[in-house]
Amino acid sequence: MKTIDNIKDLRAQVKAWKLQDLTIAFVPTMGNLHDGHLALVKAAHKHADKVIVSIFVNPMQFGLSEDIDNYPKTLAEDKANLVQVDTDLLFTPTADIIYPKGYTDNSYVEVPNISSLHCGASRPGHFRGVATVVCKLFNLVQPDVACFGSKDYQQLQVIEAMVEDLSMPVKIVPVEIIRETSGLAMSSRNGYLTPEEMAIAPNLYKTMQWLSERLQDTAQARDYAALVMQASEKIEKAGMKVDYINLCHAKTLEPVAPNDKEIVILVAAYLGKARLIDNMPVSLN
Ligand code: AMP
Numbered sequence: 001m002k003t004i005d006n007i008k009d010l011r012a013q014v015k016a017w018k019l020q021d022l023t024i025a026f027v028p029t030m031g032n033l034h035d036g037h038l039a040l041v042k043a044a045h046k047h048a049d050k051v052i053v054s055i056f057v058n059p060m061q062f063g064l065s066e067d068i069d070n071y072p073k074t075l076a077e078d079k080a081n082l083v084q085v086d087t088d089l090l091f092t093p094t095a096d097i098i099y100p101k102g103y104t105d106n107s108y109v110e111v112p113n114i115s116s117l118h119c120g121a122s123r124p125g126h127f128r129g130v131a132t133v134v135c136k137l138f139n140l141v142q143p144d145v146a147c148f149g150s151k152d153y154q155q156l157q158v159i160e161a162m163v164e165d166l167s168m169p170v171k172i173v174p175v176e177i178i179r180e181t182s183g184l185a186m187s188s189r190n191g192y193l194t195p196e197e198m199a200i201a202p203n204l205y206k207t208m209q210w211l212s213e214r215l216q217d218t219a220q221a222r223d224y225a226a227l228v229m230q231a232s233e234k235i236e237k238a239g240m241k242v243d244y245i246n247l248c249h250a251k252t253l254e255p256v257a258p259n260d261k262e263i264v265i266l267v268a269a270y271l272g273k274a275r276l277i278d279n280m281p282v283s284l285n
Helices: 007-019 035-045 075-084 124-140 150-165 188-192 197-198 203-216 224-238
Strands: 002-004 025-031 050-055 089-091 146-150 172-173 243-250 262-271 274-283
Touching: 002 007, 007 025, 007 089, 007 124, 025 035, 025 124, 025 188, 035 050, 035 075, 035 146, 035 172, 050 075, 075 197, 089 124, 089 243, 124 150, 146 150, 150 262, 150 274, 203 224, 203 262, 203 274, 224 243
Parallel strands: 002 089, 025 050, 025 146, 050 089, 146 172
Antiparallel strands: 243 262, 262 274
16 A cells, blocks of 8 residues: 655556546545444445545644544554555645645635534534535545445535535445444544443434334324434433434435435434434435
């Protein structure tokens, strides 16, 4: 696996592969890789000849009070893991390389509507930071395909909207959520949890399963607000602080409407030093 930390060498390698008619799949990450990230790399191999992974902790998507300085950095382990899944190229730029003028003076990409909902409401500017860095990385890597985890469901919808709205020549491939056996979605932020909190965290998934079953049970009155309230109480009772639990249209992420069939449960909750997010698509018939 080749590791490149600058734009010139990256562009030269991408150009060389394009001249050989090789296709490129791209997996953007912030590092501290786990099996969820590696599943994206494995999926990427099914879609292209070469796989490029980036590790970049993007300052533009973190709020001023957020945890960027303490974001876990494990480059040596990450490299070893990426070699195991046959990554062709790892791109590891610094913030100076990505934002030479500083990110506050950088042009930006804003996907309207969807970016202000859910996590966007709790983390103002977050999805502007995500869309901007992904756009920039797409321009550098020029991938044919890019793989994103469904774990970050709203992020995936934001990226799909950006690609469609701006006619970017990239196919977005969603990859399903990889979970611990407890049901907890794998996340770099799980590293912030104490052993006691690790025992509490799977209640997020369990509560979504509970809610999903009730939503699909046509014998039960579809009082969404009451069901969401009960689900929220379950999460709080388990020892977490709910940021939001929302039922939404699976694509627009607008609040669920009476005739919506494909919906998604989106949840975010605080536990100790971590803010955990998870989701579960639900088909209503
Ligand atoms: P991150 O490093 O957290 O920015 O994540 C990089 C990519 O990995 C994103 O597309 C995430 O959605 C994806 N990802 C993170 N955790 C998981 C998981 N448990 N299952 C599947 N994909 C994941």
